[in-house]
Amino acid sequence: MPALRVALADDQALVRAGLRALLQGLGIEVVLEADDGQGLLDGLVEQKVDVVLSDVRMPGVDGIAATRQLRARGDSTPLLLLTTFDESELLLQASEAGAQGFMLKDAAPEDLHEAILKVAGGETLLLPVSTDPVRARYRFHDEAPPSDTFGEKEVAILRLLAGGYSNKEIARSLFLAEGTVKNYVSTILDKLGTRDRTRAVLKAITLRII
CATH class of the missing domain: 3.40.50.2300 (Response regulator)
Structure with a gap:
């Protein structure tokens, strides 16, 4: 080789x-x-x-x-x-x-x-x-547990967020409406207690959600 x-x-x-x-x-x-x-x-x-x-x-x-x-x-x-x-x-x-x-x-x-x-x-x-x-x-400073569990779709969206995909790209990838993805992202941020996508991804990794 x-x-x-x-x-x-x-x-x-x-x-x-x-x-x-x-x-x-x-x-x-x-x-x-x-x-x-x-x-x-x-x-x-x-x-x-x-x-x-x-x-x-x-x-x-x-x-x-x-x-x-x-x-x-x-x-x-x-x-x-x-x-x-x-x-x-x-x-x-x-x-x-x-x-x-x-x-x-x-x-x-x-x-x-x-x-x-x-x-x-x-x-x-x-x-x-x-x-x-x-x-x-790369441990995120906030290790408070999420307010709720994550469904399979939410985990899939988190992984795509970690890959830098936009809502439109996530929607296309998962065959969802872009508005639906936006709602999912808002729910994910709420569950993790974070205010943006970057912090959500870092916290999800720290907590081994993804």
Whole structure:
């Protein structure tokens, strides 16, 4: 089986060097490096890769903007964003832009390896919660139990919310009216005691509802 080919974007040279060494040690080939989103976009015109690994915070064109531009030009290469806890509000934005997953910068090498293999294989890591230690890092501060249980449809909608889908996209996916989805979302927010979709998703993950 040929080695996975990865593009790596991060504005810090030391971080890139560390990630390159780590990936090479895992048998993954780094064939393209960039220090910002524009460099990544330019490089991917010439160089095809299996997975793009990009920092979220970069000067100029950041990771989310680069993801959005890649998708806009028809490039569907799986993309894994590196993020930190204080960027939690960006998770759904990034997913809406078309990223397949998120990973903590200080994640264990085996977790990073697993994440890269999963997105290369077509899976989506909605949030970096594949293991308990990572889940703990993303623990939502409010762990009060929900006011009611969640039905199968509500759980399905929560999972789609975590994927960054709009009400219209959720409606199309679940064969529901858009107004019905809006009502479901309002009910979900009420049950979780949260005021927006991002907090609802983070709390649902913390409480293992999704």
